Amino acid sequence: xxxxxxxNRGKPFRMVVEEGKVxxxxxxxxxxxxxxxxxxQSPATSPVTFLASSSFWQGPESSPFGGVSLNWERILHGExxxxxxxxxPAPGTELTAxxxxxxxxxxxxxxxxxxxxxxxVTEYRDSSGAVVAESRSTVIETSQAPGS
Amino acid sequence: MTMTTVTWDDLExxxxxxxxxxxxxxxxxxxxxxxxxxxxxxxxxxxxxAQKAGFPQPFAVGMLQAGVLATWATDWLGxxxxxxxxxxxxxxxxxxxxxxxxxxxxxxxxxxGQRLVDVEMVVTRQTGGIHLKGWATFVVAGN
Numbered sequence: 001x002x003x004x005x006x007x008n009r010g011k012p013f014r015m016v017v018e019e020g021k022v023x024x025x026x027x028x029x030x031x032x033x034x035x036x037x038x039x040x041q042s043p044a045t046s047p048v049t050f051l052a053s054s055s056f057w058q059g060p061e062s063s064p065f066g067g068v069s070l071n072w073e074r075i076l077h078g079e080x081x082x083x084x085x086x087x088x089p090a091p092g093t094e095l096t097a098x099x100x101x102x103x104x105x106x107x108x109x110x111x112x113x114x115x116x117x118x119x120x121v122t123e124y125r126d127s128s129g130a131v132v133a134e135s136r137s138t139v140i141e142t143s144q145a146p147g148s
Numbered sequence: 149m150t151m152t153t154v155t156w157d158d159l160e161x162x163x164x165x166x167x168x169x170x171x172x173x174x175x176x177x178x179x180x181x182x183x184x185x186x187x188x189x190x191x192x193x194x195x196x197x198a199q200k201a202g203f204p205q206p207f208a209v210g211m212l213q214a215g216v217l218a219t220w221a222t223d224w225l226g227x228x229x230x231x232x233x234x235x236x237x238x239x240x241x242x243x244x245x246x247x248x249x250x251x252x253x254x255x256x257x258x259x260x261g262q263r264l265v266d267v268e269m270v271v272t273r274q275t276g277g278i279h280l281k282g283w284a285t286f287v288v289a290g291n
Contacts, residue, residue, distance in 0.1 A: 021184070028184035029215030030170070035227030048218035048233045052211055056186030073201060077210050081234035088230065 001068060001116050001141055003104050010062040012098040015054045015124070019091035022046050025053065046088045051124060051133055052080065054097060064099045064120060071141065078117070079138040089132050095124045102136070113143035154225060156288045159253050159265050165224040167250040170216065173208055175243050181212040208241035210280075213271055217282050220249040221269060225286040231264070232285040238278045246274040251282070263288045 019042055026036035026047050035044045055063075082088075089095060099122040109115045117140055124133040178192045190197040191206060198206045214235045222230060241247060251269030258264070269282035 025184045025215075026219075028181040029212065029219050031219040031223070033219070033223060033227050035222070045228050047215060047227075048222060048230050049211060049215045052214075053185040053187075056188075077237060079234065079236045080211070080214060081232070083232045084230060087228035 001070070001104065001118055005065070005068055005101050005118075006104045008064045008066060008068075008101045010058075010064040010066070010099040012096050013054075013058045013062040015051075015057075015095045015097055017046050017050070017089045017091050017093045017095065019043060021053070022050065022091050025050050042091050044087075045090050048082060048088060049080070050088070051082065051097075051122075051135055052137075054124075055099070055122070062099065064101045074142045076140045076142065077137070078140045079136075081136040083134045083136075085130075085132065089124070089126070093132070094127055095132070097122055097124045109142065115143070116141040154288070156256075156263050159256060159288060161253055161256060164252040165220065165250065165267070165269075167248060168220055169246060169248045171246075173241060173243055173245045173247065175206060178206065178209050178212060178243075181209050181215070185209075185211065187211065205243065208243075208245070208279075210237050213241060213247065213280050214282075216247075217249055217269055217271055217280060218284075221251065221267065221282070221284050221286075224251075225265070225267070225284075225288070229286040229288065230284065231287060233282070234284070235280050235282045237280055239273070241273060241279045245279075247279060248272045251284075 022043055023037050029047055036047055099120055102121040103119040105117050107115050117138055120137045122135040123131050126132050175193055182188055191201055192209045193206050195205055218233055249271055251267050253265050254268045255266040265286055265288055267284050270278060271280035273279050
């Protein structure tokens with residue numbers, strides 16, 4: 001991966017914050033907070049890292065990596081950040097999201113070899129077009145497999 | 149974990165959240181998270197696959213512990229109050245690891261008519277090694 005992919009965008013995708021997925025996700029992250037799992041009513045909000053799941057349910061055309069071939073054996077998830085202007089989106093919210101490659105930079109690794117850092121930003125907008133969440137994911141491509 | 153309702157006056161720089169020790173991590177925890185999130189990478193549940201990739205066994209899904217850390221933080225400061233949450237992964241976590249979740253207030257500020265606290269968090273392995281570092285910002289209602 002190199003600087004040339006900076007600015008690449010995936011195709012916008014639709015994501016509905018589904019109540020059943022919110023409950024399932026909350027249980028998986030060991031939460032019993034009524035804000036996510038209250039019975040007999042729609043939960044007030046979604047778990048903080050819930051939107052991370054969106055990238056796994058989209059077609060390849062929504063990936064900002066597009067046709068760039070990645071060596072997944074050498075890729076680490078280094079950092080992940082979510083920001084919310086208000087509360088995280090509630091179940092029932094219909095979001096339109098788009099991912100872009102915001103920044104690509106290199107660093108020398110402590111154990112030798114160059115590491116390439118890629119920051120992927122995904123913006124989530126509600127039906128009015130307002131950004132209700134942003135994800136910034138930093139992936140690191142190492143020059144050797146992390147397990148070796 | 150138990151839920152608390154904290155107010156602005158309860159929080160000072162240095163105020164710690166309730167330190168929480170999870171049960172030992174299991175591959176079932178990983179599988180449940182993978183099913184919920186859609187991340188089906190076999191390296192977290194298929195021993196043969198993990199060993200072929202050079203690991204002794206499947207290792208924890210990083211985003212699972214990030215999510216549990218968010219559970220810890222939102223139980224303390226409120227699910228609808230979170231405005232920023234960031235994690236950085238350090239050393240890997242493995243099945244059997246006993247992880248401890250903790251954190252403290254690092255700043256208290258008012259911005260745009262809102263009262264905010266910044267917190268710094270850490271997820272520690274039973275070895276003392278750091279699995280995850282985290283930073284978050286929450287709005288705080290009331291007094």
